[in-house]
Amino acid sequence: MHPGKLLIKTASEVPDKLAVIEDERRVTNKELLTRATVLAARLREQGCGKGCAVVLFLPNSIEFVVSYFAVMLLGGVVAPADVRLAAPELAAFIGATRPGAVLTTAQHKQVANDAAGRLAFDVEVVDVRGLLDGAEGMDSSVDGFEVEGVLPGDDALYLGTSGTTGARHVVVLTYSQLDLFPETMHAVLDTSESEVIGMILPMSHISGPIVCNEAVLRRNPIVLLDVSQPEKAISMIERHKVTWFHGVPAIFQVIFRQAKGQPSRLRSLRFVAMMGTIVPVPVLREFSECAPNTAVLQGYGATETSPLVLLMRTEDARRKIGSVGKPTPRCEVKVVDDGGQELPAGQIGEIVVRGPHVMKGYLNDPKATAEVIKDGWYHTRDAGYFDDEGFFYIVGRKDDMIITGGLNVHPGEVENVLLEHPAVFEAAVFAVPHKLRGVILKAAVVLKSGYRTKEGEILTFCRERLADFKVPRQIEFREALPRTKMGKIDRRSLTAQA
Incomplete structure (x- = not known):
């Protein structure tokens, strides 16, 4: 409408x-x-x-x-x-x-x-x-x-985005696509007039328009939350009885850790939805412990897909922790190899999407549009797979794949192991040049407050859980990891600094 x-x-x-x-x-x-x-x-x-x-x-x-x-x-x-x-x-x-x-x-x-x-x-x-x-x-x-x-096909939104090359494109979404987020939220999460929506992501991204539409359709108040003031944000959630909000993992780390040990302050939250980057399973478990009565969900999509194409239902969240859910209504999602052939369950390939969610195109850039939309399928350049029950999992950017000594390693797999270490708060794996192997894996690690460990201890931990070629050859301890404006870990910055 x-x-x-x-x-x-x-x-x-x-x-x-x-x-x-x-x-x-x-x-x-x-x-x-x-x-x-x-x-x-x-x-x-x-x-x-x-x-x-x-x-x-x-x-x-x-x-x-x-x-x-x-x-x-x-x-x-x-x-x-x-x-x-x-x-x-x-x-x-x-x-x-x-x-x-x-x-x-x-x-x-x-x-x-x-x-x-x-x-x-x-x-x-x-x-x-x-x-x-x-x-x-x-x-x-x-x-x-x-x-x-x-008309349904008229331009409604122009949204800036950064492509995998760092080049900036402008995504065009239509008036008909403004209906898709409210449709998805109601169909998958049963949103109703009783909700109170927390808005913590920048409204200048796709989150702003889609939440505005959802709020007016469902007659829900929007409560603006400031992640730079976590105590104030939690007070606003508590005071106004916010029932849900969505964001990137870095935001949830700030909010949930501020509320740690005080779960009653978040008791109004029916669910929270994480998207924008991979959330390691240990982090999801920690969030669930901070808000035991709140369904901690993952979803997946992009500005180019209006945005949600995969979303977890509340009833499946704990059983399928780590998954980003199943395709949303009217959306087709499959996994393909480099030749475009569809892959079966359990095999990692590129996530591709088809349906009314896919953008009209990049503004005044038919060449860039044709590079990502092929035969109606939007190629996300994200790597992932689905299991025998049809639940999808994202392992990272296809372009992030590291080839070391002729063998493929996805950083996300190694990072998940690093985050299982009791002393590790955050981790990012990236490639650095090497004379013999071309590149080797290096990990930047941020330790939890009050914890200490050594490089050798972390490497031993990894060797017990990963094939030898997936084990980082170097560990760098940092106070913090560089991030993009959306709160995602900035791998390009880490690689450049190496």
């Missing part, structure tokens, strides 16, 4: 129910609609309309949600950008999406203006709070505002 029309419907039926909670600020569904309509009208006055992209250079905030629905009411294209981007990065994204306006806040306006100044065309940078002046006092501005109709 059209997100703008859905918001109008929800606001008319439950106007006083809370829509978004940000610290002590909050807006009801009626107030959200009013502000979104005011902003849409003012954007329309500035020339933004149906099919027009609008960049949201905004932090997680009420203003982000308002801006998202304002662009939807216009039948436009939301192009969210991470506020951590530097001016040259933001300029590249604006240049690719050619927006009618860039919405930001006073805090981030200097970077946005710097980015706009680097472009060969003019684009207006606007403080969204200035455009919203006076909106809080209006009872309603819906009357007389003409909501733009859209």
